[in-house]
Ligand SMILES: [Fe+2]
């Protein structure tokens with residue numbers, strides 16, 4: 241792994257982002273998280289770090305393809321569930337990279353910002369490890385199936401603006417995961433795959449925390465720049481061509497993740513199937 245540290249845990253995070261081997265990356269994230277927590281590694285918030293080539297570090301496989309080339313999977317067959325678990329592992333692998341990128345890239349934030357995003361990276365590494373272990377139970381490993389090529393895209397588009405990053409990665413992409421999780425979990429449970437369904441429970445619980453962190457820093461940045469959060473979100477979603485939000489929404493999880501009642505009511509307006517914003521999904 242590249243040693244870029246210079247005594248700064250943000251540079252360590254960049255070194256881990258460059259790591260191409262997924263299990264090594266997951267393990268290194270958790271080790272750095274423990275070192276920062278124990279005071280053995282420290283943040284240097286003002287340091288501006290130059291972007292190296294080769295971001296993000298990722299393995300030669302999976303083959304990355306356009307989303308429309310990925311087939312739909314039946315939950316009834318083992319193969320179908322392995323393909324689903326692989327797709328989820330790919331999302332988690334990308335989520336490790338997205339969280340590490342927030343740590344190294346954006347200088348001048350409070351130390352708590354870096355603590356939060358390193359904690360997110362460590363939890364994404366845990367999710368990736370859980371899914372990899374479950375995939376192994378089906379005789380497969382991460383890399384065995386093709387995967388979505390677009391997950392790093394929003395990270396690149398928002399590389400120059402921490403406010404846009406907070407608006408569009410945790411508050412948009414990760415928040416969509418809150419909506420997507422319960423139906424996937426239900427399909428796994430229905431197929432009798434309780435072990436995989438239990439992993440989805442862990443992921444949903446932690447992801448509420450990630451979106452909450454995104455909301456906290458989005459509001460913090462809005463406050464500092466004296467921007468109105470609702471209008472600012474709509475402006476950024478438009479400017480950066482964020483994916484359009486579509487229901488059904490997981491209102492309970494979104495409320496727990498810090499979206500306010502005005503935001504939930506606006507979502508309810510997009511989703512005719514949920515007239516009552518507090519009904520949940
Ligand atoms: Fe995750």
Ligand SMILES: [Fe+2]
Pocket residue numbers: 335360364414446447450
């Ligand atoms: Fe996450």
